[in-house]
Amino acid sequence: MHESTMVRHNRVFDDASSGTPNDSNVLFGRRPECARIDQLLAEPLTGASAALVITGDPGIGKTSLLRYARDGARTLKVLSVSGVEAETMFPFAALGRLLTPVLDRLGSLPAVQADALRCALTLSAERPRDRFAVCAAAFQLLATTAERSPTLVLVDDAQWLDVSTAEALAFTARRLRAEGLVLLIATRDVGGFADIEQLNIGALDEDSAAELLTARFAAAPAEEVVRALTAELGGNPLALHEVSGTLTRAELTGTDPLRAPFSAENAASRIFGPRISALDRASLHALRITAVAAGDGLEVVLAALAAEPGDCAALESLENNGLVAVEVADVHFVHPLLRTAVLTNLTPGQLRALHRTVASVMTAPSQAERRAWHLAEAALGPDEAAARALEQAADHALRRSGYAGAALALERAAELSTDGPSKARRFCAAANAAHSAGQLDTALRLLRKSEEYTVDPVLHADIADMRGRIELHTGRASVARMVWQAGAVAVSEVDPARAASLRATAAIGALAAGDPAGACALAREAAHSASPADGNTQLLSKTVIGNALTLMGQESDGMRWMREAAASTRKPAAGEPDLEWVLVGALSGVTWYGEEIDPRGFLDPLLHQLRRSGALGHLPLALHVAALADSRRGRLQSGRSAAAEAAELAAGIGDVFTLCPALGCLALLEAQVGDEQSCRAHAAESLRQREVTRLGVMHHVALEGLGLLELSLNRPDRAIPYLEEVNRGPEPDVRDPMVVRVSSLDLIEAYVRVGADISATMRDQLGGFAGLTLPPALSALIWRAMALVAGDGDYDEFFSRALAFHARCPSPFDAARTRLCYGERLRRAGRRRDAREHLRCSLDGFERIGARLWAARTATELTAAGQPAKARSGSVADALTAQELEVAQLAANGGTNREIATQLFLSVKTIEMHLGRVYRKVGVRSRTQLANSFRDSVKDCV
Incomplete structure (x- = not known):
């Protein structure tokens, strides 16, 4: 740690000060920040956990605050790591250094997690995995460490962490609860830690700057000097400390004018420039080699210096002059600003030559990844040898689940490629790696680059496949459909099986975009052209056809197709499930086949497989689908658990695609069980996520939940705006036809309750629905709505039809609502005895599934019907x-x-x-x- 200096009793403290009393005077002007850190350090001693991200400009004092934390952690185990600018492209480089002291505890982790972490850190055979399996393993290892001893984790210069390490630390921060672990992260900008508590460090005021300068020189500086230095250096403590060291006593006391210019930006050259200029040729070369080989280790630096006689001795001279620190296996600068000053004074040609020298001495297989990057930096124009080396480095990163690092290597390899087809292939591979890393915008950019050089139809299909998934993932279902269809056309002559697969996925896009007829046509074409042995394509096609036919009112045919699909989805294939399995579960779970096919029958094995393999990337979506299935079938408590876990995991891994609908589903289930406060909070967060991410998919469920909540509270006037918004929808492309259809029926109920007229259009639509062959669950809701608007001579028949359809499908929540509506209508008609029969059944149904508010409302209605009642006390x-x-x-x-x-x-x-x-x-x-x-x-x- 290096960024700012701690001054106390007129002397400089470094890491050797560990164990000194925690005193906020150590850091001038930082009492509130130190107080917050003191609070956090007390958390692990009570078994609690916390995370804090400290942000601010270079030299503002972030590192000193981490040192302050280390000094105060006398009873805590301390793990620490600093990001290294030269290592940002190497997956898990920083994570490996952070966890090295506790790797002996890997055996205490679940086997899947231990294997994932060993693979990521090159401690075992490499096999690509879900990248979040490594995140979960890192979290568990830190949590296991804290079980033995309360632990403080310090991360400095997080802006230079490799992406994989940063992702693992962000995941850990989000999962912290009661481990006895505190995580402090210092970074220049918040980056991927935006949703973690932040502490921004600002400039020192003049009084604090005066204290610092007085302690620095054991003499009080002139007020005008303090004012000038504070203003010109932006109150930056490192710049104040170091630049003031170049002043004469006469300048400090104001006797002589200050030399100009002063600024935080030129502090590096002002502080270190004269010392660099004073070096002899050998020492300067050693300093430059050290700067270029940062993070490569002492052995590499010494080997590179050995190329010129005397240079190894020059490294010792640099150490004696206080410019570098030599450790057992590494050498590093005393401050990163020194490295910056060295590199900025090199010409491009000098920099390439130095990288070439370093690359030439890195011959060990374990050094291949770093050597490749040095070769890339040494290249002047296209260089196929460097491109191949980077491609091999990317392959190594992929085998360790280092997808972000692989994307960087492959993109650079593509730029260095000497021919168009190689550029196209490598840009596409880079996009695939970026997609696996969750970097969707980067993946789209790389796909566009690949398209510029692509003439191969198979590669066109690869690009279309990936781009379509990204478009669907970000809520643009119609665009995804068009992209997949174009890819199918491009590859149809050379690879018919691939074309069929793309048509099947295009059908998913059509279904998600609200075009069941188009989806059915595409899926039939895919099923017809695919080989019977092509299981995934046949499975997806059958599922889409079943969904589409049912949405179009052809229930019998739809159910036949769905039975075939369900039969082959009960047992996921061995190994890590791919996206197709999750999509099949999603398509099946959100439909209305509960009466004959319980989606949990094939979702539960899928969930088990995902958990067993550590595939966190797919788990939130599968849990969300399971929660929706439970909601529609009245399993409210298990659905609430699944939705809550889906939302929490999605937030933990940054899966914004699933987070928005999962929160909405959770709000819907909470509306059903009657948890008003949680329902409103989760619905608000779902809608906020939709605005932030601009994702439209399934956000309607949150509005449906709010409308349903108001109905349960017997406030139909407040339900109407929410339900009307669902029916309007922000844009046709992202409207879920089933959610819209169900919410329109709730809207009719709200209109009836406030005495509003039902439009002729809505009445005609209801009549049209009643004439269709629809799933029983949906038919029941339609007949209930028709009963609500029916005249006195018809409502008995319509409610009876609704109850008959309810009897064909296990949907206890909706059945209880229908009986409530029927009982209310009977009571208003003066048929109190008949009303009590249905209201008693309704009350029993709501109580059985834990729908508290609905039960309370029903009990009130039952009392009004002449049978005093109140809802039973709540369940466990x-x-x-x-x-x-x-x-x-x-x-x-x-x-x-x-x-x-x-x-x-x-x-x-x-x-x-x-x-x-x-x-x-x-x-x-x-x-x-x-x-x-x-x-x-x-x-x-x-």
Whole structure:
């Protein structure tokens, strides 16, 4: 750590000051910042955890605050790492250095996580994995470390972390709960840590600057000198400390005028320029080699210097002069500004020559990745040898799940390629790696570059396949469909099987865009042209055809296709599932086939496979789909748990595509169970995410949830605006036809309750629906809506039809709502005895599934019908948060704390915390008692 100087009692402190008393006077003008750090350092001692990102300009004092934290962590285990600018392209470089002291504990991790981390750090055979498996493993290793001893993790210069390490640290920060671990990250800009608590470090004021200068010189500087230096150096403590060291005493006291110019920007040259200029030729060359070979290790620096006699001795001279520090295996500058000053004074030709020298001595296989980058920096124009070396380096990174680093290497390899086809292939490979790293904008940019050089139809298909996925992932379903269709046309003559696969995925785009007829046509064409042995294409095609036919009212044919698809999706193939499996689950889970096919039948094996393989990248979407399926089938508590986990994991891995709809689904389920506060909070966050990310897919569910919540509170006037907005939709491309159709029926109920007229168009639409052959669950809702607007002579028949359709499908929530509506209509008609029958059934149904607000409303209506009633006291599940409920269910089913932690990607300490709260809320003291409580109280709710 190096960025700012700590001054105390007129002397400079470095890392050797570890263990000195924590005193906020150590850092001038930083009392509030030090106080916040003191608060954080107390957290692990109580078993709590926290993360803080410290931001600010170079030299502003971020590193000194980390040192302050280290000095105050007398009872904590400290792990630390600093980002290195020259290592930003090497996957997991910083993570490896951070975790080295605790790698002996890898054996305590679940096997999948331990293997993923060993692979990422090149400690075992390499095999590509979901990149978040490494993130989960890093988090668990740090959490396991904190189990033994409260731990402080310090990360400096995070702006220079490789992307993979930064992602793992961000994931860790988001998952911290009760591990006894504090993570402090210092960085110039927030980058990928934007959603973590931040502490921005500003400039020193004149009083603080005067204190610093007085301590620096043991003499008070003149006020006008302090004022001038503070203004010109922007209150930057490092610049004040170092630049003031170049002043004479007469300048400091104001006797002589200050020499100009002064600025924070030229501080490096002002501080180090004279010392560099005074070096002899050999020492200057050694300094330059050290700058170019930063992060490569002492062995490489010495080998590069050995090329010229006497240069090895020059390195010792640099150390004696206080310019570099030589350690057992490395050499580094005393301050990064010194490296900056060295590199900025080199001509491009000099810089290329130095990189060439360093590359020439890196001959070991373990050095191939770094050698490739030196060759790239040494290249003047296209260089196929350097391009091949980078491509090999990228392959090594991919085998370690270092997708972001691989994308950088492949993009540079493409730029260095000597022919168009090689450029096209490498840009496309770079895009694929960027896509795997979650860098969608980068992937699109690289795909466009690849297209510029592409003449191969197969490569055109690869580009179309990837671009279509990105377009769908970001909510542009119609664009995805067109891209996939164009790719199918391009490759149809040379690779018919690939063309069929692209048509099947294009059908997904059409379905998501609200065009079931187009989706059906594309899927039929794909199924017809694909080989029977092409399982994925046939599976996707059948699923889309089944969905599309049902949406078009051809229920019997749709169900036949869906049965075929479901039969082949119950057992995912061995190994890591690919996107197709998740899409199949998504298409099946959000439809209305609950009456005959329970989507959980094939989603549960998929979820098990995803958890077992550590595939966090796909898990949030699959959980979201499972939650939607549970919502539609009345399994409110298990759905709430799945939706909460989907949202939390999506936030933890930065999956904005899933986060928005998962939050919306959670809000919908909370509206169904009657958790008003949580429903409003999660719906608001879902809608905010939609505005931030500009994703339209499934955000309607949040509005549907808000509308449903208002209906449950018997406030139909407040429900109407939400439901009307769902029906309008922001744009046709992102409207989910099923959500719109269901919400329109809720809107009719709201209109009826406020006494508003139902438009002729809406009545005609209802009549048209009633004439279609639709899934029973949807038909039941349509007949309920028709009953609500029917005259006195028709509503009995229409409600009876609705209940008959409910009897064909397990949807207890909707069935209870229909009986509530029927009972209300009967009571208003004076048929109180008939009303009580339906209201009692409705109350029982709502209580069984844990729909508290709906049960309370029904009890009020039942009392008005002449049978005093009130909703039963809540179940075990009612008192628990979504995550507490999930933990409790797993514990009640016999899971150990470590098994639960592994399944939910949390720490053991966090599971212990949740179980402690569960025991207190439920009133039990053991797992056996908890299991009995759940068997008696929760069984009907899930």
